[in-house]
Amino acid sequence: MNSPTLSQGNSLASRDVKSLIHSYTNLSAHEKEGPLIIETGKGIYVYDDNGKEYIEGLAGLWCTSFGFGEQELIDAAIRQMHKLPYYHSFASKSTEPGILLAEKLLEIAPGNLSKVFFANSGSEANDTVVKLVWYYNNSRGLPKKKKIISRQKAYHGVTVAAASMTGLPPLHNDFDLPIQNILHTSCPHYYRFGKDGESEEDFATRMATELEELILREGPDTVAAFIAEPVMGAGGVIVPPKGYFQKIQAVLKKYDVLMVADEVICGFGRTGNMWGSETLGIQPDILSCAKALSSAYLPIAAVLVSEDIFRGMVKQSEKHGAFAHGYTYSGHPVPAAVALRTLELMEERNMVEHVQAIAPLFEKRFQALADHPLVGEVRVCGLVGAVELVADKATRQSFDPSLGLAANAVKAMQDAGLIARAVAGDNVALCPPLIITEDQINDMFDKFEQGLNAVLPL
Numbered sequence: 001m002n003s004p005t006l007s008q009g010n011s012l013a014s015r016d017v018k019s020l021i022h023s024y025t026n027l028s029a030h031e032k033e034g035p036l037i038i039e040t041g042k043g044i045y046v047y048d049d050n051g052k053e054y055i056e057g058l059a060g061l062w063c064t065s066f067g068f069g070e071q072e073l074i075d076a077a078i079r080q081m082h083k084l085p086y087y088h089s090f091a092s093k094s095t096e097p098g099i100l101l102a103e104k105l106l107e108i109a110p111g112n113l114s115k116v117f118f119a120n121s122g123s124e125a126n127d128t129v130v131k132l133v134w135y136y137n138n139s140r141g142l143p144k145k146k147k148i149i150s151r152q153k154a155y156h157g158v159t160v161a162a163a164s165m166t167g168l169p170p171l172h173n174d175f176d177l178p179i180q181n182i183l184h185t186s187c188p189h190y191y192r193f194g195k196d197g198e199s200e201e202d203f204a205t206r207m208a209t210e211l212e213e214l215i216l217r218e219g220p221d222t223v224a225a226f227i228a229e230p231v232m233g234a235g236g237v238i239v240p241p242k243g244y245f246q247k248i249q250a251v252l253k254k255y256d257v258l259m260v261a262d263e264v265i266c267g268f269g270r271t272g273n274m275w276g277s278e279t280l281g282i283q284p285d286i287l288s289c290a291k292a293l294s295s296a297y298l299p300i301a302a303v304l305v306s307e308d309i310f311r312g313m314v315k316q317s318e319k320h321g322a323f324a325h326g327y328t329y330s331g332h333p334v335p336a337a338v339a340l341r342t343l344e345l346m347e348e349r350n351m352v353e354h355v356q357a358i359a360p361l362f363e364k365r366f367q368a369l370a371d372h373p374l375v376g377e378v379r380v381c382g383l384v385g386a387v388e389l390v391a392d393k394a395t396r397q398s399f400d401p402s403l404g405l406a407a408n409a410v411k412a413m414q415d416a417g418l419i420a421r422a423v424a425g426d427n428v429a430l431c432p433p434l435i436i437t438e439d440q441i442n443d444m445f446d447k448f449e450q451g452l453n454a455v456l457p458l
């Protein structure tokens with residue numbers, strides 16, 4: 001579609017261009033090209049307003065673990081809507097779905113997490129993490145211990161503190177971020193940042209040493225927490241080298257720095273265990289989660305904290321008369337009921353075992369792409385993975401960013417009937433609904449390859 005049609009017409013696409021601001025979209029290109037309007041969804045497929053079918057290869061935004069149209073989740077929402085369509089959790093108010101969901105989360109949580117706070121999105125959960133860390137260290141009489149260390153290429157969301165912890169320049173540039181007290185250490189991407197002759201293990205050791213050097217430079221009495229996605233998602237699906245988190249956590253322990261696991265993508269089966277923390281060997285003091293918590297059918301997120309942190313919060317709230325944080329929709333009963341049903345379905349349908357059973361084919365099809373002329377590296381963990389496109393496989397040289405190669409490949413995949421996502425430069429990611437079958441995995445990779453072949457330089 002061209003711009004005169006879009007600016008003059010009365011189609012849904014024209015009305016979109018005239019009325020909507022789109023996230024993570026080139027706003028000027030969008031005015032000319034318009035939207036892809038998705039009308040319906042079923043299983044791993046979505047359909048546009050012309051009836052064209054697409055495999056949703058990214059589960060929306062890494063989130064619709066049960067695919068589209070899962071009747072059990074729809075029914076859970078309707079039942080709760082009839083019973084009690086809204087209530088809140090301020091001033092000691094509570095609802096059954098919120099209580100049951102908190103219990104269920106604690107039952108499946110890794111390590112010794114003991115209390116749950118609800119939010120509505122990953123960003124809100126991570127902003128809450130920052131505030132809880134500060135509140136907790138105030139309760140301990142450590143008012144200087146406030147800095148939070150994240151990593152370059154991390155993604156923790158877009159609200160002011162969460163975007164600050166995100167380590168991707170486009171989320172900072174011209175938004176006047178990061179805020180103070182948020183720092184970034186090195187990204188554990190061996191292919192890009194490993195030195196000549198350095199083994200993966202030595203690289204992991206260096207990552208921990210660089211973290212320690214940062215803590216010492218800043219002063220351990222000023223550093224409160226370290227936050228990490230077990231596998232970095234939007235930064236390019238970066239799987240850290242073996243032993244990385246063990247080495248990092250040894251440094252954190254030494255300097256009394258809390259470990260925060262951002263499980264917003266990795267939680268709920270994605271990496272082949274219930275939590276990415278289990279797959280990557282993390283023992284979190286705080287955990288944030290969202291997305292697949294409700295299979296994304298309704299917005300809900302959670303922050304889980306250790307008993308020690310909760311006791312600090314209790315102490316501090318006594319001082320102030322109340323714990324003065326919370327959202328109108330914290331623990332909203334309808335999303336909570338859908339999330340509870342999602343977690344029950346994960347057990348009833350053995351979803352983690354299903355992921356373990358099909359992940360080898362997903363990995364095999366991904367690894368086969370290593371021979372493709374455009375692919376420099378393949379990275380995969382459970383049912384999430386990406387290829388990094390390079391201009392020269394031997395030197396690992398990237399393409400000129402102005403070519404937008406990954407974005408063009410993703411467009412070609414879309415033409416072929418697959419929705420994939422270009423992330424953080426020339427990486428193309430797949431993170432399909434967990435319910436995907438082996439035949440569908442094969443079909444998805446055939447379309448993925450078709451897209452890559454379409455942008456091969458002549």
Ligand code: PMP
Nearest residue numbers: 121122123155156157233264265
């Ligand atoms: N953390 C991680 C690891 C994420 O991937 C995301 C979203 N992609 C967020 C936080 C932010 O979540 P939301 O978009 O729900 O605010």
